[in-house]
Amino acid sequence: MRIPVQTKQNNLSNYEEMAANFDWKEVESVFTWSKTGKVNEAYEAIDRHVHEGKGDQLALLYSDANREERYTYRQMMEKSNQFGSVLRRIGITKGDRVFIFLPRTPEFYFSFLGIVKIGAIAGPLFEAFMEDAVRDRLDNSEAIALVTNKELLKRVQTDQLPHLKHIILVDGPDEEREGYYNFQEEMDKSPTTLDIEWMDREDPMLIHYTSGSTGKPKGVIHVHNAMIQHYQTGKWVLDLQEGDTYWCTADPGWVTGTSYGIFAPWLNGVTNVVRGGRFSPDDWYQTISKNKVTVWYSAPTSFRMLMAAGDELVSKYDLSSVRHILSVGEPLNPEVVRWGLKVYQKRIHDNWWMTETGGILIANYPQMEIKPGSMGKPFPGIQAAILDDEGNELPPYQMGNLAIKTPWPSMMRSIWKNPEKYREYFSFTGWYISGDTAYRDEDGYFWFQGRIDDVINTSGERVGPFEVESKLVEHPAVAEAGVIGKPDPVRGQIIKAFIALRDGYKPSDELKEEIRLFVRHGLAAHAAPREIEFKDKLPKTRSGKIMRRVLKAWELGLPTGDLSTMED
Ligand code: 6R9
Numbered sequence: 001m002r003i004p005v006q007t008k009q010n011n012l013s014n015y016e017e018m019a020a021n022f023d024w025k026e027v028e029s030v031f032t033w034s035k036t037g038k039v040n041e042a043y044e045a046i047d048r049h050v051h052e053g054k055g056d057q058l059a060l061l062y063s064d065a066n067r068e069e070r071y072t073y074r075q076m077m078e079k080s081n082q083f084g085s086v087l088r089r090i091g092i093t094k095g096d097r098v099f100i101f102l103p104r105t106p107e108f109y110f111s112f113l114g115i116v117k118i119g120a121i122a123g124p125l126f127e128a129f130m131e132d133a134v135r136d137r138l139d140n141s142e143a144i145a146l147v148t149n150k151e152l153l154k155r156v157q158t159d160q161l162p163h164l165k166h167i168i169l170v171d172g173p174d175e176e177r178e179g180y181y182n183f184q185e186e187m188d189k190s191p192t193t194l195d196i197e198w199m200d201r202e203d204p205m206l207i208h209y210t211s212g213s214t215g216k217p218k219g220v221i222h223v224h225n226a227m228i229q230h231y232q233t234g235k236w237v238l239d240l241q242e243g244d245t246y247w248c249t250a251d252p253g254w255v256t257g258t259s260y261g262i263f264a265p266w267l268n269g270v271t272n273v274v275r276g277g278r279f280s281p282d283d284w285y286q287t288i289s290k291n292k293v294t295v296w297y298s299a300p301t302s303f304r305m306l307m308a309a310g311d312e313l314v315s316k317y318d319l320s321s322v323r324h325i326l327s328v329g330e331p332l333n334p335e336v337v338r339w340g341l342k343v344y345q346k347r348i349h350d351n352w353w354m355t356e357t358g359g360i361l362i363a364n365y366p367q368m369e370i371k372p373g374s375m376g377k378p379f380p381g382i383q384a385a386i387l388d389d390e391g392n393e394l395p396p397y398q399m400g401n402l403a404i405k406t407p408w409p410s411m412m413r414s415i416w417k418n419p420e421k422y423r424e425y426f427s428f429t430g431w432y433i434s435g436d437t438a439y440r441d442e443d444g445y446f447w448f449q450g451r452i453d454d455v456i457n458t459s460g461e462r463v464g465p466f467e468v469e470s471k472l473v474e475h476p477a478v479a480e481a482g483v484i485g486k487p488d489p490v491r492g493q494i495i496k497a498f499i500a501l502r503d504g505y506k507p508s509d510e511l512k513e514e515i516r517l518f519v520r521h522g523l524a525a526h527a528a529p530r531e532i533e534f535k536d537k538l539p540k541t542r543s544g545k546i547m548r549r550v551l552k553a554w555e556l557g558l559p560t561g562d563l564s565t566m567e568d
C-alpha cells in the first residue's frame with residue numbers, strides 16, 4: 001500500500017533531483033559563520049533572528065499545570081545571555097561539562113542555551129532518572145556544575161561526585177552554602193548582553209548518554225557543526241516554514257528533544273511549543289488546539305496510546321491547524337499510519353536516526369508517497385546502504401546491517417573517555433554501522449527489521465539490558481538476572497527480567513514487586529521490568545555471560561538455536 005502526497009509544501013520539491021545534486025556547503029551560506037569561520041549554534045538559533053529584525057517573534061510557548069509563559073526571540077536571547085554570565089562568574093569555561101536535571105520548564109531552555117553560548121558542553125538529564133542513573137552520568141562526564149531543583153537534588157549523591165563543584169538551584173538554596181547558588185538571584189545580577197564564545201565547528205557542544213547492550217551508558221559527543229543538519233532537516237523533513245507553531249513532544253533528556261525540540265525549530269525561526277507534565281490524550285489534544293500547532297513531532301508509542309484512547313476523543317478537539325505530523329524512535333506500525341489518516345486526515349511521516357547520528361538520516365518527506373511501515377529514503381547528502389557482515393553492499397530486499405557513509409554534519413565526534421567504543425561503530429572503513437538491521441526496496445525505501453544487539457526499545461526509550469541486570473543483582477534476593485525486551489502492542493517492547501534467587505529466598509508476588517520498585521527507585525521508572533519470572537538457573541555461556549538470546553527464545557516459544565557455547 002502507498003499513501004500519495006496530500007499537499008505540495010516546502011522547497012524540497014523534487015526528492016530525486018535534490019538527492020542527486022545536494023551539497024551541504026549550500027546550507028552554510030545561511031549562517032553568519034560562513035563569513036567569520038567561527039560558530040556558536042545557540043547564537044545562530046536565537047540571537048541571529050534578533051539581529052535580523054525578528055526579535056519580537058514568539059520563540060517559546062510554554063505551559064504546564066501551573067505555569068503559562070511566552071518568550072520572544074529577544075527574551076530568549078537575553079535570558080540565555082544572563083545564564084551564560086552566571087556560569088562565567090562561577091568560573092565555568094569552554095569545554096566544561098554542565099548538566100541540567102530539571103523538568104521541561106523555561107529554566108531548562110535558558111540554561112541549555114546559556115551553557116552552549118559560553119562554549120561549555122551541555123548534559124541534559126531526564127527528570128525521571130533516579131540516583132544511580134544520575135551518578136553514573138555526572139561521574140563519567142566529570143561534570144563540574146549542575147542546574148537542578150531542591151526536589152531532584154535529593155537524587156544527586158554529591159558526596160560521591162568529587163568533580164561537581166557548583167549547584168545552581170531554580171528554587172533555592174534555603175540557606176547560604178558554599179558552591180550552591182540561587183538561579184533567579186544570579187540571573188538578576190547578570191547583564192542581558194554576553195560575549196559569545198566563538199567556537200570551531202568541530203568543538204564539542206552537547207553530551208547525550210545512551211545505552212548499548214554492554215557496559216554503562218556511553219556519552220555521545222556532538223559538536224557545533226551539527227547545526228547544518230539540524231537546520232536543513234528542520235526545513236525538508238519537519239517542513240518548518242515562516243509562521244509555523246511547532247510541537248516536539250520529546251523531552252530534552254533524549255536527543256530528539258535537543259536536535260528537534262531546541263535546535264531545528266529555532267534555527268528555522270518558528271514558534272516552539274513546550275508542554276510540561278505527563279502524557280494524557282486529552283492534554284495533548286488540548287495543547288494542539290489551544291496553541292494552533294501546525295507541525296507535530298512525536299513517537300510511535302504516543303500515537304499508539306492516542307489510538308487506544310479512541311477516535312471519539314479526537315472529534316472533541318479542533319486539530320485543524322495541524323499540517324504535518326512526524327514520528328521517530330521505533331518502528332511506526334502501518335496500522336497507526338492508517339489510523340492517523342482516518343482520524344487526523346493526515347499522514348504520519350516516519351523517520352529514522354539515532355542519538356549517535358545527531359540528526360535525521362532517513363525520512364518520509366512531505367512531497368513523497370508514504371509506504372506504511374517504511375522509514376523512508378535517505379536525506380539528500382546522506383548515503384545509506386545495507387551491508388553484509390563483511391562490509392559488502394547488498395542488493396534490494398536482502399536484510400543486513402543498516403550503514404551510513406561517513407561523515408555527515410551532525411555525526412557524533414567521540415564517545416566521552418571511550419575511544420574503543422567509538423571505533424566499534426566504524427569497523428568497516430568509510431561506514432558507520434548503526435546496529436540496526438534493515439532492507440531496501442527497489443524504489444529506495446528502507447524498511448527496519450530489528451536491532452543486532454540486545455538493546456531494548458520500550459516506549460521509544462533505549463534501555464541497555466546490562467544496566468538493568470546490574471541493578472537487579474544489587475538486590476539482596478537476586479543471585480542472577482537476565483533482561484530482554486518482550487514484544488508489546490503499545491510500548492513496542494516491555495522489559496522482562498528472568499531472575500535466579502539466592503538461597504533462602506522464595507519466589508512470591510511481593511518479592512517481584514519489591515524488586516521492581518528497587519530498580520524503579522535506583523535507575524528510572526522506564527527501566528524497571530514490567531514482568532519478572534523466577535528461574536532456578538539462567539542459561540549462560542561457558543564464559544559466564546547470560547544468554548539473552550535463549551531467554552528470548554523461551555519467551556517467544558522459538559527454537560533456542562545453537563547452544564554449543566552454553567554451560568552444562
Ligand atoms: C532518535 C532516536 C535509536 C534507535 C535506532 C532504532 C530505533 C529510531 C526508528 C527506529 C524503527 C524508526 N529507531 N527510529 N526504529 N523505525 N523510525 O530514536 O535515538 O534513542 O538513540 O534510538 O531507535 O533501533 O537504532 P535513540
